[in-house]
Amino acid sequence: MRTAADAAGVTAELAAVPAHERVALVDPRFVGHVHTLRLALTDPRFPAATVRGALSVQAEARTALVRAVTAAATTARPAGNGGGTPTAAPVQALGSAESLEREAAPTAVPATVPDRAGEAQPPVGSAPGPGGDTRDGHTGTPGVAAASSADAALRAPDAAHAPGEYAGSRSRTRPSGAATALGAADSPTTAGAAGRATRTDAAGTAAPDRAADTGVRAGGAAHTADSSATRSPSESSAEVAAMHVAADAHSRVDDLAAALDAEGVPVHRPELGVLVAAVPADAAARAAARDAVAAVDDERVRLRSAVKSRDGFFTTFCISPYSRYIARWCARRGLTPNQVTTASLLTALIAAACAATGTRPGFVSAGVLLIASFVLDCTDGQLARYSLQYSTLGAWLDATFDRAKEYAYYAGLALGAARADGDDVWALALGAMVLQTCRHVVDFAFNEANHDATGNTSPTAALSGRLDSVGWTVWVRRMIVLPIGERWAMIAVLTALTTPRITFYALLIGCALAACYTTAGRVLRSLTRRAERTDRAARALAELADSGPLAELVAKAARRGASSYLAPLAAALGTAAVLAGTAAAGFGSWVPVGCAVLYAVLSGVAVAAPLQGPLDWLVPPLFRAAEYGTILILAACSEVNGALPAAFGLVAAVAYHHYDTVYRIRGGTGAPPHRLVRAIGGHEGRTVVVTAAAALLHQNQGFTIALTALAAVLALAVLIESIRFWVSSGAPAVHDESGEPA
Numbered sequence: 001m002r003t004a005a006d007a008a009g010v011t012a013e014l015a016a017v018p019a020h021e022r023v024a025l026v027d028p029r030f031v032g033h034v035h036t037l038r039l040a041l042t043d044p045r046f047p048a049a050t051v052r053g054a055l056s057v058q059a060e061a062r063t064a065l066v067r068a069v070t071a072a073a074t075t076a077r078p079a080g081n082g083g084g085t086p087t088a089a090p091v092q093a094l095g096s097a098e099s100l101e102r103e104a105a106p107t108a109v110p111a112t113v114p115d116r117a118g119e120a121q122p123p124v125g126s127a128p129g130p131g132g133d134t135r136d137g138h139t140g141t142p143g144v145a146a147a148s149s150a151d152a153a154l155r156a157p158d159a160a161h162a163p164g165e166y167a168g169s170r171s172r173t174r175p176s177g178a179a180t181a182l183g184a185a186d187s188p189t190t191a192g193a194a195g196r197a198t199r200t201d202a203a204g205t206a207a208p209d210r211a212a213d214t215g216v217r218a219g220g221a222a223h224t225a226d227s228s229a230t231r232s233p234s235e236s237s238a239e240v241a242a243m244h245v246a247a248d249a250h251s252r253v254d255d256l257a258a259a260l261d262a263e264g265v266p267v268h269r270p271e272l273g274v275l276v277a278a279v280p281a282d283a284a285a286r287a288a289a290r291d292a293v294a295a296v297d298d299e300r301v302r303l304r305s306a307v308k309s310r311d312g313f314f315t316t317f318c319i320s321p322y323s324r325y326i327a328r329w330c331a332r333r334g335l336t337p338n339q340v341t342t343a344s345l346l347t348a349l350i351a352a353a354c355a356a357t358g359t360r361p362g363f364v365s366a367g368v369l370l371i372a373s374f375v376l377d378c379t380d381g382q383l384a385r386y387s388l389q390y391s392t393l394g395a396w397l398d399a400t401f402d403r404a405k406e407y408a409y410y411a412g413l414a415l416g417a418a419r420a421d422g423d424d425v426w427a428l429a430l431g432a433m434v435l436q437t438c439r440h441v442v443d444f445a446f447n448e449a450n451h452d453a454t455g456n457t458s459p460t461a462a463l464s465g466r467l468d469s470v471g472w473t474v475w476v477r478r479m480i481v482l483p484i485g486e487r488w489a490m491i492a493v494l495t496a497l498t499t500p501r502i503t504f505y506a507l508l509i510g511c512a513l514a515a516c517y518t519t520a521g522r523v524l525r526s527l528t529r530r531a532e533r534t535d536r537a538a539r540a541l542a543e544l545a546d547s548g549p550l551a552e553l554v555a556k557a558a559r560r561g562a563s564s565y566l567a568p569l570a571a572a573l574g575t576a577a578v579l580a581g582t583a584a585a586g587f588g589s590w591v592p593v594g595c596a597v598l599y600a601v602l603s604g605v606a607v608a609a610p611l612q613g614p615l616d617w618l619v620p621p622l623f624r625a626a627e628y629g630t631i632l633i634l635a636a637c638s639e640v641n642g643a644l645p646a647a648f649g650l651v652a653a654v655a656y657h658h659y660d661t662v663y664r665i666r667g668g669t670g671a672p673p674h675r676l677v678r679a680i681g682g683h684e685g686r687t688v689v690v691t692a693a694a695a696l697l698h699q700n701q702g703f704t705i706a707l708t709a710l711a712a713v714l715a716l717a718v719l720i721e722s723i724r725f726w727v728s729s730g731a732p733a734v735h736d737e738s739g740e741p742a
Contacts, residue, residue, distance in 0.1 A: 007070060007072055007073030008070075008073065010069050011069050011070060014065065014066055014069070015066075019059055019062065020059050021059070022044070022056055022059070023056070023057055023062065023065070024041045024054065024055065024056040024057075025054070025055045025056075025057075025253050025256065026041075026053065026054045026055075027053035027054065027252070029053065029249060029251075029280060029286075030052075030054060030277070030278075030279060031276070031277075031279070031280055031286060031289040031290060031293065032051070032053075032275065032276040032277035032278055032293060033275045033276055033293060033296065033298035033301075034298060035298040035299075035301065035302045036051050036054075036270075036272055036275045036276065036277040036298075037054055038302075038388055039051065039270035039272070039275075040054045040055070040056060040270060040277075041054060041056040042056070042388045043270070043388050043390070044058070044390050044391070045268075045390055046058070046266065046267075047060050047061040047265055047266060048061045048065075048257070048260050048265050048266070048267045048268065049267065049268040049269070050253075050254070050257040050268070050269055051272065052248070052254065052277040052278055052279055053251050053253050053277060053278070053279040054253060054277070055253050055254075055256055055257050055260075055267075057260075061260065061265045064259075064260055064263045065256065065260065067259075067263070068256045068259035068263070071259065072252060072255060072256065072259070248279055248280065249279045249280060249281035249285075251279045254279075273301065273305075274296050274301060275296065275298055275301055276289060276292045276293045276296065278292075302386060303324050303325075303328060303386065304324075305385065306324050306328075306382040306383075306385040306386035307320045307324055307382060308381070311478075311485070312478050312479065312483035312484070312485040312486055313475045313478055313479050313485070314479075314485035314486045314489050315378060315485035318489075319374065319375055319378045319485065320378060320382070323375055323378045323379045323382055324382050324386070326375070326379045326382075327340075327379045327380075327382035328386060330379065330383050331383055331386055331387045335383070336383075336389060337380045337381070337383045337384040337394055337398075338380075338393060338394050338397055340376055340379050340380035340383055341376075341377075341380040341394070341397050341398060343376050344373050344374075344376035344377045344379075344401065344405070345373075345405055347369055347372050347373040348369070348370065348405035348406075348408060348409060349408055350369055351365070351366045351367075351369035351370045351372075351373060351409060351412070352366070352409045352411065352412030352413075353412060354366040354412070355409065355412035355413050355415075355416045355495060355500070356411075356412040356413075356415035356419070357416060358415070358416040358418070358419030358420035358421075362416065363416065363495050363496055364495075366409075366412065366413075366492075366496070367491075367492035367493060367495040367496035368492070368496070370409060370488055370491065370492040370495070371488070371489065371492050373405060374484070374488045374489075377401075377402065377405075377484075380398070381398070392727070392728075393726060393727055395663065395667065395726065396663075396723075396726030396727075399660075399662075399663040400656065400659060400660070402484065403655070403656070403659060406436070406484075406488075407433050407652055407655075409491070410429040410432055410433055410504075410648075411429060411645075411648060413425070413429065413495065413500040413503060413504070414426045414428075414429040414500065414645075414648075416500055417499065417500035417501060420499070420500075423499070423500070423501055425500050425501050426648060427632070427644055428501065428504035428505070428508065429504060429648060430632050430635070430636075430647060430648045430651060431504075431508060431632060432504055432507050432508055432511065433648065433652065433655070434628040434629060434632055434651060435508060435515065436511055437628065437651075437655045437658070437659075438621050438625050438628070439511060439514065439515045439518070440659075440662075441544070441620055441621040441624045441658065441662075442515070442518065442519055442522070442618075443518070444620075444662045445541060445544055445617040445619075445620045446522045446617045448537060448540040448541060448544065448617070448665065449537050449540075449541055449611075449616065449617035450529075450531065450533070450537070451536075451537060451540075452534050452536060452537065480513075480514060480517055481517065481518055482510050482511060482513075482514040487507070487510070487511075490506065490507070490510065491507060494506055522617075523615065523618075526614045527615070529614065531614075533612045533616075535610070537611075537612070538610040538611045538612045538616075539670075540665050541616060541617060541619065542607060542611055543661060543665060543670065543671035544620040544658075544661060544662065544665070544671075545603075545606075545611075545619055545620050545683075546620070546623065546658065546661065546677060546682055546683050547603065547604070547607050547682050547683070548677060548678060548680075548682015548683065548684055548685040548686075549678055549681070549682065549685060550604065550682065550684050550685050551600060551603045551604040551607060551682060551683075551684050552682075553604065554600070554601050554603075554604020554608070555604045555605070555607050555608040557604075558604060558605050559608055559609075560605075560608050563609065563613065564613045564614060565613060565614075565615060566605070566606075566609075566613075567606045567607070567609070567611055567613055567615075567616045567619050568606070568613070568615045568616060568618040568619055568622070570602045570603070570606040571602070571618065571619045571622040571623060572618075572622055573602055574598065574599040574600075574601075574602030574606070574622075574626065575599070575622045575623070575625055575626040575629075577595050577598050577599055577602070578592070578595045578596050578599040578626050578630055578687060578691075579625075579629050579630065579633065580595075581594070581595030582595060582630050582633045582634060582691065583633050583637075586637050587634060587637040587638045587639070587694055587698060588694065588695060588698035589695065590695045592630070592634070592691040592694065592695070593692050593695055595691070596630070596688040596690075596692075597688060599626060599684060599687060600684035600685070600687070600688060603623060603626075603683070603684045604684075606619055607619070623683045623684075624658065626683070626687065627654065627683045627684075627686060627687050628651050628654070628655075630687050630691065631647050631650060631651055631690055631707075632647060632651070634647070634690060634691065634703075635647035635703075638694070638698070638703055640700075640701065640703055640704055641704070642701065642704040642708075643703055643704045643707065646704050646707035646708045646711065647707055649707075649708065649711040650690075650707050650708075650710055652711075652715075653711045653714040653715035653718065654686065654714060656718060657672070657680070657714070657718040657722075660672060660718065660722045664725070669725075672722070673721065676717065676718070680717055686710075686714075689710070690707070690710070693706040693710075
C-alpha cells in the first residue's frame with residue numbers, strides 16, 4: 001500500500017499501475033456489505049462501475065479517470081485544511097485490517113486534501129485500528145493511499161456481515177472494522193493482471209481463489225441483488241433502517257463517478273436491493289448504517305441473486321433451489337465456471353454414449369446423466385453470477401456448449417435406436433435439430449430487430465404485459481415455449497421410459513407447437529407495432545441473413561427502395577420454391593438445382609434494401625429453414641447408406657456458424673469477417689452446392705462422401721475463426737443477460 005499527498009500523487013500512482021489492470025477508489029468512511037463492493041469493483045463487463053463511496057475503472061476509462069482526478073484537484077483547498085482523497089488500487093486482494101496498516105505505514109505521507117466539510121479525513125483504504133474509529137478523529141493517520149500491482153490491497157473498512165443463516169460459510173465476512181477479501185477472484189478484476197486474488201475462509205486465512213478463463217453466463221440477475229425476490233423480515237427491516245441513514249457525507253469518489261458520466265464514460269451502477277452502501281457523516285449515521293448492514297445476511301442475498309430472475313418453471317422450482325448451493329461449494333474450492341461448463345459437456349457426452357448402446361439400462365443411465373448435465377449447466381451460470389467471474393472464453397463456451405450437448409444427445413439416440421432394433425431415426429434427429437435451430441433464429445432475429453426500436457408500442461405487447469400480472473399465466477406461457485429445462489426433462493424421461501422414436505416424435509410435436517406459438521405472437525406484435533427500426537437493427541438482420549456472393553450480386557443488380565413486406569415475401573417464396581421443388585422432384589434430379597438457383601435470386605432480392613420493415617426479422621429464419629430443410633430432404637430421399645448422418649454433421653457445422661454470428665452480434669462486435677462468409681458460400685451458395693452434388697453424385701456413396709467432405713471443410717473454417725476471435729482480447733465479455741429461457 002502506498003500513499004499520495006494530493007491528487008497529483010494519486011495520478012502518479014494510477015500511472016504506475018499497468019495499463020491493462022483495473023483500478024479502484026474507495027472512500028475510507030464506506031460502510032456496507034462486502035457484496036456491494038464485489039458488484040461495483042469486480043465485474044469486468046463495464047468500463048466503470050460505482051456504488052456509494054466506491055468506484056472501479058477498467059483500462060479503457062483510465063484516461064478519463066485521471067482527467068477527473070486532476071480536475072478535482074483544482075477545486076480542493078490547500079493541503080492541511082482537512083478532507084479526503086480516494087485511494088487508487090488495483091482490485092486484487094485484501095488482507096486483515098491490521099496487516100494492511102502495517103504495509104501502508106512505511107510509505108505514509110502525512111498530508112491531507114480538504115473535503116467539502118473541511119474536516120481532516122483519513123486515507124481512503126485505511127481501516128480502523130484497535131484503538132477506535134479513524135473517521136471520528138480518535139485514531140488514524142491522514143493522507144492519500146495508493147497501491148501498486150505488486151502489493152495490491154484494497155480496503156473496505158466497514159464492510160460488515162451480520163450473523164445469520166450462513167454463519168459457517170467460508171465466504172462470510174469478518175466483523176465490522178476488519179478488512180475483508182473480495183469474494184471474486186483475479187480474473188474478474190483484470191484480464192491477465194499480475195498477482196492472484198485472495199479470499200478469506202472462516203478463520204480469516206487468505207487462500208488463492210482461481211478464476212482464470214471464467215465464463216459469461218446468461219442471466220438477468222448477474223449483477224443485481226434480485227430485489228423482486230421474496231425477502232426475509234430482517235431484510236425488509238434493513239431497508240427501513242437504511243432509509244434513516246440520511247446523514248451521508250460528501251464523497252469525492254462519488255464526484256469522480258459523476259465526472260466520468262459527464263465525460264460520456266458509461267458508469268454502471270448495480271442494483272443493490274437490500275444491500276447497504278453508505279458514507280456516513282457522523283457517529284450516529286455510522287451506527288444506523290451498521291445496524292442496516294447487520295440486519296441483512298449478504299451471503300443469502302448473494303446466493304439468491306446468483307439465480308436468474310427469469311427462467312423456466314422446471315429450472316426455477318426443480319433445479320435452482322439446490323444448484324445454487326452447488327455453485328457456492330464450487331466457489332469455495334476454487335472451481336471456475338468454465339470448469340463446471342466443461343464438466344456439464346462431458347456429462348452430456350457420456351449420456352449420449354449411454355443412449356448409443358441401445359440397451360434399456362443405457363437409456364435409463366442416459367436420462368439420469370442428461371438431467372445431471374443440466375444441473376451442472378445451471379450451476380456454471382450461478383457460479384459465474386455468485387463470484388462475478390466473467391470472461392470472453394466463458395462467453396464462447398456457454399454460447400455453444402448447450403447446443404453441442406443437445407445435438408450430440410440426438411445423435412446418441414439415433415445410434416441407440418439402430419442398435420436396439422434397427423430403427424432408423426436419423427431423419428427425426430436431423431429434423432429436431434433443424435426445428436430447434438430455426439426456433440432460436442426466430443428469437444434472435446426478432447430481438448435484434450426490436451432491440452432499440454423507437455415508438456415501440458403494440459396492443460399485443462400490452463396484452464402480454466397484463467397477462468404477466470397474473471401469476472399462473474407467467475409460468476404457463478414459459479412452459480408452452482418449451483425452454484431448455486422443460487425440453488431436457490422431457491427428453492430424459494422419455495429416453496428412460498420409452499424408445500428413441502417416441503422421444504423424437506414428442507420433441508418434434510412440442511417444438512413445433514412452441515414455434516407456432518412464439519412466431520405467431522411476434523408476427524402479431526410486429527403488425528400492430530408502430531416502431532422506427534434503426535440502422536443498427538437492419539445491419540444486425542443483414543448479418544444474421546448470412547448472404548453469400550450469389551445473393552450479393554443479385555442485390556447489387558436489383559437495388560430497390562425500402563418496402564414494407566417485399567423482403568419477407570421474397571424470402572418466403574424462395575424458401576417454398578426450393579423446399580417444394582426438392583421434395584417433389586426427388587433425389588438425383590436437376591430440378592432441385594434450378595429451384596436452388598431461383599432461391600438464390602429471390603434471397604438477393606430480399607436483402608437488396610435495408611431490412612427495416614415490420615416483418616423483415618423473418619428473413620434470417622426463412623433462410624435457415626430453406627438451407628437446412630433442403631439438406632434434410634435430399635438426405636432422406638437419397639436412401640443412401642450414411643447420407644443422413646453426414647447431413648446431420650453438415651447442418652451441425654453450419655448451425656455452429658450461425659450461433660457464433662448471433663453471439664458476436666449480441667456482444668456488440670458484429671458478425672464474423674465477411675471474407676469467411678464469402679469463403680463458405682453463404683446460405684444460398686451452400687444450397688446450390690448441395691443440390692448440385694445430389695444431381696451429380698447420386699450413384700453409390702458419392703453424395704454421402706460429398707456431404708461429409710463439405711461438413712469437414714466448413715467445420716474447420718468456422719471453428720478456426722471462431723476460436724481465434726473468442727480467445728482474443730477484443731472479444732466481448734458478455735453475451736446474454738436477457739434472462740430469457742433458451
